[in-house]
Amino acid sequence: MSPGFTFAAAVGDFVATHPAAVDPTVAAIIRGAGRHTARQAFEGFYALRRIAHDTAAVWGDLALLLLPTAPRAYRIADVAADPFGPNTVLGLHNNFVNLLDLAACVVPAGVRGCGVPFGVTLCAPAFADDFLLDVGSRFHGEGRLGEAAPGEARIELVVVGAHLRGMPLSGELLALGGNFEREVATSPHYRLHLLADTTPAKPGLRRVEHGGVAIAAEVWSLPPAAFARFVAAIPRPLAMGHLTLADGSELPGFVCEPEALRAARDISEFGGWRAFTARPA
Helix, strand or coil, rough: CCCCCHHHHHHHHHHHHHHHHCCCHHHHHHHHHHHHCHHHHHHHHHHHHHHHHHHHHHHHHCCCCEEECCCCCHHHHHHHHHHHHHHHCCCCCCHHHHCCEEEEEEEEEECCCCEEHHHEEEEECCCHHHHHHHHHHHCCCCCCCCCCCCCCCCEEEEEEECCCCCCCCEEEHHHHCEEEEEEEEEEEEEEEEEEECCCCCEEEEEEECCCCCEEEEEEECCCCCHHHHHHHHCCCEEEEEEEEEEEEEEEEEECCHHHHHHCCCCHHCCCHHHEEEEEEE
């Protein structure tokens, strides 16, 4: 799928009527869209959706990807002589970020033996910007991940939605020094709902007397000060309460104000947020 499709839709008419006002390389990319049919454009979009769906599961096991920002360095003269070849190579490890709706930031990582600097790209799911910036600053030597004071016990908490590993908000826990501890399930006394008008999408959990099911969850731990900071930042209608797990133990975990669940879609049949988000579109 040519990148010129979107450019052509935005400024194609201007390029056609003002050719001298546009950089020749940019104009060539935009005019290149005319070589493709509308069918080819949609086939490209559909292929991209399939790739996005197939790769989404990777984020269940990863917090972030660290990649070389550029496979190699080019001289300005090299790019001037061949604007397309070098730029295609330079985009090898980063073009997919926008196409798959991911987040990324670039961090200086050192200098090659020849004196040319190089960097790395930190990549994570969409809306993980704050997490990536925090990790990037620490990678660059401007701080360290949160730690408990000597002899201070970490506090465990249960997450059931957007803070699960690889989900958009897991970076909030990692940025506070959070550690993933284990996968768990709640006791069979809960219902899970899709909250309306939340970005990123989030579920709401409620305990019920009858008709409950076990919901897949994860236990994370935080230093006490970080736990307090995390809880203070939880937005309504979510809150921190106590959840009962399948083994009968109780831990702090995400709950939801009842008012927000009255008209919310019940998604308990999926058994958890990860299964719901992985369902076929």
